[in-house]
Amino acid sequence: MSNLDFTFAKYTDLCETIVDAGYSTLTFTQFFSLHNTARQVIILRHDVDRKPERALQMAKIENSFGIRSTYYFRKNENVFKPAMINEIVNTGHEIGYHYEVLDKTKGDYEKAITVFEMELQEFRQICDVKTICMHGNPFSKWVNKDLWTEYKFTDFGIIGEPYLSIDYKKVLYLTDTSRRWNSKFSVKDVVGATIKPKEKLNSTDDVIKLVNEAHTEQICILAHPERWSDSFGAWLKELVWQNTKNMGKAILVKRAYKSK
Numbered sequence: 001m002s003n004l005d006f007t008f009a010k011y012t013d014l015c016e017t018i019v020d021a022g023y024s025t026l027t028f029t030q031f032f033s034l035h036n037t038a039r040q041v042i043i044l045r046h047d048v049d050r051k052p053e054r055a056l057q058m059a060k061i062e063n064s065f066g067i068r069s070t071y072y073f074r075k076n077e078n079v080f081k082p083a084m085i086n087e088i089v090n091t092g093h094e095i096g097y098h099y100e101v102l103d104k105t106k107g108d109y110e111k112a113i114t115v116f117e118m119e120l121q122e123f124r125q126i127c128d129v130k131t132i133c134m135h136g137n138p139f140s141k142w143v144n145k146d147l148w149t150e151y152k153f154t155d156f157g158i159i160g161e162p163y164l165s166i167d168y169k170k171v172l173y174l175t176d177t178s179r180r181w182n183s184k185f186s187v188k189d190v191v192g193a194t195i196k197p198k199e200k201l202n203s204t205d206d207v208i209k210l211v212n213e214a215h216t217e218q219i220c221i222l223a224h225p226e227r228w229s230d231s232f233g234a235w236l237k238e239l240v241w242q243n244t245k246n247m248g249k250a251i252l253v254k255r256a257y258k259s260k
């Protein structure tokens with residue numbers, strides 16, 4: 001077994017623990033359809049920001065454990081690959097739309113909602129889409145979910161948005177943002193008031209321990225497939241890239257605090 005963190009071997013351990021600890025997994029459509037009442041449940045969220053082939057690998061690992069999760073795909077040339085999306089659907093997972101339309105239209109709400117509708121339509125030509133989740137670009141000044149201060153996603157046949165439709169005072173939110181589980185470097189991936197894990201989570205092993213204890217009834221885990229790798233070379237490259245990005249983000253976080 002590999003001791004490197006954020007590898008597919010480690011992710012496999014996590015999947016195994018989820019099943020062994022007695023948790024069931026739900027997609028966001030399933031969770032929202034039950035009005036967020038499901039117990040002993042883990043909702044796995046995957047934001048596919050780049051490298052969609054990693055998402056497919058992750059989907060297959062989950063599928064081998066009978067786990068269902070939700071993959072939020074960005075709508076851009078490198079990520080939006082219909083064949084890959086189809087394959088993920090065929091492994092039993094849900095596809096959602098990872099929208100970034102306020103970034104794309106530089107904060108023009110009217111244009112943004114038009115782009116939203118068009119892009120959603122493109123997703124729906126491939127598969128059913130009932131949930132959406134905003135993409136958070138730390139270097140953009142817009143927050144994509146703000147679109148819903150002007151418009152209603154339910155008008156587009158959408159039943160929920162993880163940033164807006166979940167009470168994180170009830171659902172424990174764990175995110176691998178910045179390849180850490182303690183979200184110190186998170187600029188946009190913030191969910192407001194949250195319940196906190198009892199112990200500090202420094203590694204995926206700590207997350208595995210927490211899941212194994214099975215004390216928490218509802219857990220949402222965000223894992224970005226591109227941050228998980230299956231070879232040492234890819235792991236190292238990702239680590240270097242992430243550390244460079246974290247330096248940039250640390251500056252942004254500091255600035256954000258100063259301006260408060």
Ligand SMILES: [Zn+2]
Nearest residue numbers: 047049135136
């Ligand atoms: Zn994203």
